Amino acid sequence: MATVIIPTPLRKFTDQQASVKLDAETVQAAIDRLIELYPVLAQHLLDKEGQVRAFVRIFLEDEDILALDGPNTALKSDSTLSIIPAIAGGIDL
Template sequence: MSVTVRIPTILRTYTGGSSEVTAEGATLQEVLADLDRNHQGIAGRVLDDEGKLRRFVNVYVNDDDVRFTEGLATKTPDGAGISIIPAVAGGA
């Protein structure tokens, strides 16, 4: 399955500055593995040392937050849009 992955500004150094790239995979885990094969090092910024999504990185498949679906096992149908969004912290 071919999907489009939207890359946040902070990770674009891994994609040569591209804000969107394509990747292959039937699940989010497969897509992230393919993304890392083609843009080495990016998975390390999205996944922790145990291979789970980092706590402060939100990932959406289409409009669904994967934390509330099947996590890395979330299906990624052909043509899906995947968004990687670093959480923003702050306050006064």
């Protein structure tokens, strides 16, 4: 089963689970399954078109899925996916 690491800010939507194990052959299938399990996550992970939000990055092990096959990236049974919020800020001039 693949493992999805849930970032701290989203754990209140996963019953405080830091990671979720699920059966999925692709990244997209894993996201779909995760949202089936925890529907409230959808509004935080996906935009109105159902795509992963621009401020959210998905990493397979230590690689951004955008540098792989995106949502179609294949998963192995021992794959680890991480959901990562973009962290940035700064002053206004």
